[in-house]
Amino acid sequence: MTSTRTFSLVALAMLSLIGLGACASQQAHRELHLFIWANYIDPEVYRLFEQEFGVSIIEENFDSNETLRNKLQAGVTGYDIIVPSDYTVEVLIRQGLLAELDLSKIPNFQNISPRFRGLYYDPHNRYSIPYLWGTTGIGYNALKIETPPTSWADLFEPALLERYKNRVSMLDDPREAIGAALKYLGYSVNSTDPQALADARNLLLAQKPYLARYDSETYDDFLLTGDLVIAHGWSGEFAKARLENPDIHYSIPQEGGVIWADNLAILKSSHRIDLAHRFIDFLLRPQINAKIVNYLHYPSTNDAARPYILPEIVSDPAIYPPDEILEKLEWIRDLGEALALYEAVWDEVKSR
Amino acid sequence: MSTRTLLWPGLVWLLLFFAVPVGIILVISLGQRAPDGTIRWGFSLDNYLRLLEPLYWTGPFWNSLGLAALTTILCLVLGYPVAYSIARRSAAVKHLLLFFVILPFFTNFLVRIYAWFILLRPEGWIAWLLRSLGLDLALLGSPVGVLIGLVYGYLPFMILPLYATLERFDFSLVEAAHDLGASRWQSFWKIIFPLSRPGVIAGAVLVFVPVLGEFITPKLLGGGKVPMFGVLIEEKFLGRVPDWPLGAAMALALMILVSLVLARYFQQLKESRWVG
């Protein structure tokens, strides 16, 4: 008697698991679903959009392009707008996951700087619009360092590293870390030459004993606490850290660094493609765009927004680097089969 | 109805929600990484053969094994007296003390790791204390830091099963042994410890086994400088150069290895029971 009760309980639990979802998937009012980096839009901007369009915005987050791709490639749907970085746009276009944009519905596209239109991964902006961008370089605490770093040598030459042993960090990211080593050795960050990669591997292995950590998440915190003196990292993080401590500086090495851009794109599986276009257009309005930049301290691709951006941000060369430095920056591209070379180098560096 | 029927609900659940997903992982492990980071389906054991490269089983594998063993031992040494002390109290105090063992874990995993960051950082006060004692020990970014984090995170997984077996223990037996002239040490080794062995084994399984595949603690407290098997697996699924098939093969190899060891253990257990 009681046994049947337990059984029906378990059966009921299993059934309800499947059944109850039916109603949850039907929305009563208009919503727009974003899959985006955490904390990447001023909440105020969401409120303004919700007021103007009577649409509520539901946000979900990812912390790397790979997490984003994991979900999309597994067949998860339900998002309307995603914010992938450059090389990921290229992959997602090839996989046919992105909807074609109708630029006539995004008149504010004209605000985008010509420099950021038609980038290599989407030459005619058919699928994506660059939104915020940044660079990869070296951040440091000016008070704790003798001479400000100007070259990747400060991260790779044992003689120079000796001074800051266990106070240095590298990004825990194979393309960025190997890319920096390649750049220092005079190669492209996208090199697929086995010799170049072997050299980069040796450089990274020689560097490892001097490192405090490989870190892509907390290096700015540790720079602020004084536990790190030099860190390989992304410009935006150092700009934010600087608000906390003005002695934190950022420089792009003379050999050149990496440039990246995050993009707005609409998923093919979206049921609200029209609304998604309107949201993208809304984000590209000069004042709205400036609000986001003032919140995040990341540079924007939006020329028309500049007058509304705080002067200390626009004039900060660490955030908006001068043209002669911009010329030396390189995009990290998707390398297809050749990525196996990077995988092998990174496995060896991390496993030794 | 017999107790045998009780097997089915749990087993069916695990077959559906665990065996099927693991089956998918198995299929993935037989494929290859496609150029765009997705999977090229296939049927080959290449990924398993790749695991034979010394690169994978030397550093990461031995580190995982060593750290798992050390974590288990330290958890046992720290946890046993706690479980023992709790088990001896009256019912009301018992539950309160048990609750205070688990309370720290009602916070959040990441937040606790960050608290350890603050405690263990090179400019922090523990490092300062050690330095003033003449010990210049790297805590963060070293196996020591990882070990501290692992022991911390897995302590309840040792204490609770120990408590569960010690609780039913009749401590008046110990008192009787005392009256008969046994020392506490003797009564512990001869009476209490043997009877709590199922708890020790359960605790050891719940600590040792998951630590083998642990990745967040070693990644954060080890600063990516302590190679461990779990970290390698995580990188294959979430890293910048994803390789699901290789990651899947690593995970399955780990599962096969551990279940072989466990199966052997159960075999022994069964035999010893027949003998007993």
Added chain:
Amino acid sequence: MGRLKRWADQTIGSLLVLDTLLTYIFLYLPIGVLILYSFSASRYALVWGGFSLDAYRRLLTDPEIVSALLNSVIVATSATALATVLGTALALALERARIRWRGSIEAFVYLPIVIPEIVMAVGLLLFFAQVLRPLVSTVGLGISPPLAVIAGHITFSISYVMVVVRARLRDLDKSLEEAALDLGATPWQVVRRVTLPLLAPAIISGALLAFTLSLDDFYVTYFATTGGSGFKTLPLYLYALQGRAAIPPQMNAVASLMLVASLMLIALALLVQRRSYSRRA
């Protein structure tokens, strides 16, 4: 001899107390730090920026935190309840019944402990997206995110409960159960009236472990939620707080509030317990 014994006994006794005390201190050391840092003025969780209540002020004005907390508690409670039932039943069957294929089943039910969490998360992600959801949608139904999350949490918790319960069951005196059988009780009655009450401490311990596992889980939760639901448990909420690389002190404040809430709950439970005692007396 007698003096030596008493001396040794005392030493061992005080060592025991010392070790217990040290372990509790070890357990609460980071908790003290996180409470302290929840009052930091800095926007970075690892940086002490002077005393401030900002983190709490910002938290209390955020409506999302309440729903995240509620979601976490609902998920953890239901997952724990089901996992405890299933895990205890498994333990009883494996320990007390004669079962064919015992060896293979034994090894199989331990596997969820072995598998690295990220691998289980990816397996469940594909299982839900490619197998279960399409299957269920053919009959016009769906699986809501909270249910998928609960299912995932049950799956990784069952084995933990089973291991703890089995440990107690293994050496549990069978004579009581046998006596009840001799007196004409059905096997099922024996389980309910004799075995389960004896197992209570192990069931509670297993449930507590399942509860913390569920409360802390990030990866399975993250990958089991579908697109666009916006369903967030506490770890997902904290994930959203972090942004690219910064850790705001709200995380510490959230954790501190969790502690306070748990303490208040246990205090309430104790109060109720005491009142019912005194009423009986």
